[in-house]
Amino acid sequence: MTTLTLQRASDIVDAALAKARELGFRPLAVTVLDPGGNAIVLKREDHAGILRPGIAHAKAWGCVGMGVGGAAGARHATRDPAFFAALAAISEGRVAASRGGVLIRDADGEVVGAVGVSGDRPENDETCAVFGVQSVGLTADIG
Amino acid sequence: MTTLTLQRASDIVDAALAKARELGFRPLAVTVLDPGGNAIVLKREDHAGILRPGIAHAKAWGCVGMGVGGAAGARHATRDPAFFAALAAISEGRVAASRGGVLIRDADGEVVGAVGVSGDRPENDETCAVFGVQSVGLTADIG
Amino acid sequence: MTTLTLQRASDIVDAALAKARELGFRPLAVTVLDPGGNAIVLKREDHAGILRPGIAHAKAWGCVGMGVGGAAGARHATRDPAFFAALAAISEGRVAASRGGVLIRDADGEVVGAVGVSGDRPENDETCAVFGVQSVGLTADIG
């Protein structure tokens, strides 16, 4: 399995933020977690709300928690809101099933981590997350 | 960036409460937080429910947490209740997306804190919050 | 029983803070709780640490929680640290047994609330708390 080093995780975050600035998105928080759901890197841009890091973390954590990307998680949550209300409690608030959370897979399809982005609209957050993952030659699985 | 001193934060709270008495609103709790979401002043009027300070805090915290005023937060929560249920858990109960939470901005548009009011109807709470902010020459951003 | 109105609770807080400024103490947080342990007023001075309101609240809450003043609580905690470690968990972090927490009693000796002060040394915090209570003609019970 590819291990997501700090260097590579930092490159993902920086690329995601560069894309957000290029596209004029609102201020973001971006984080990359390892497969165990533990943060490797977090950056919060100037003027982003103070809950944005928490939301970004929960989007990424939800991906490694459930083993699917955030877009699939969001569709699932729409179909079954009661289950996701339970998940919020089960996970002690660690899950946000929302676009902007993306599983990171290596060339063998193994999950090597997840990225979470929060601050703009879900689809824009996702654009930045996907771009960040692809910029280091890994595969972005939105689910 | 303007710093919200205790003096100014107290003046905001006192003005909000004076407005509530003038308009005959129900007993209120009013709080002012710094941009980091930490309380500077809290006052709870006689006969206000004991949860009112907590609600007022969560209305204000939600504003600095998400970077938008409570009216915008309330509209967002109506559109996407599942996400706001997740937010309640992610934030460990610190967010109430509701009118009565108002971002405080300085002349440069910078967020210098937030005010939260609870006790009457949301639009009346908001009236008091906005009045309090404007009474000290700052800008009330309801979102 | 005397009821601690918002007006009187505010006067206690303001008197405690005026005393702190007169004596040149470090920046303080001061809160007054009702007998149910719920905040009526909180003020945090400029440059006081962001945990100071929480500590002030816990000093006051510990007084109404145990029914004794903070000086007695502090002596008790020194004699029986394991019990107070349990209290921290039992109370879910609401108790600080420390000087600077003071029970407020009326002319009949009834507990009508508590004040908590944090920011300087415990004995200095207590000086301000006691002064605040006495300034409105109530009795400060340090335990």
Added chain:
Amino acid sequence: MTTLTLQRASDIVDAALAKARELGFRPLAVTVLDPGGNAIVLKREDHAGILRPGIAHAKAWGCVGMGVGGAAGARHATRDPAFFAALAAISEGRVAASRGGVLIRDADGEVVGAVGVSGDRPENDETCAVFGVQSVGLTADIG
């Protein structure tokens, strides 16, 4: 007051990590918080334990929470362990009073944030934290 931008906070973290590699310290987690106790940047080096980010955060949070650097906090905790056990509960686990937490002050002496480092011995963590702060021309207050 100087605002700690993401750029500057990132530079502090990167300088602290570069110093750790130069001195051959064990793998570290380094975080920079704003004055409100909210993370701006976090980096965890390869092979650092998964609790290291949490400890680094708590070292930094303890500094802004109490308004003193971690070395002073550590001395205080040694003198008064019962109070710091209570603080752990009051702060809901957000405080580690330990060397490696450093207040960041600007040229006017204002607190503009805090850095927390965890992974090696407390004095080595502190060396990296101080170096990071000084590398961007700000003042490191260890207490």
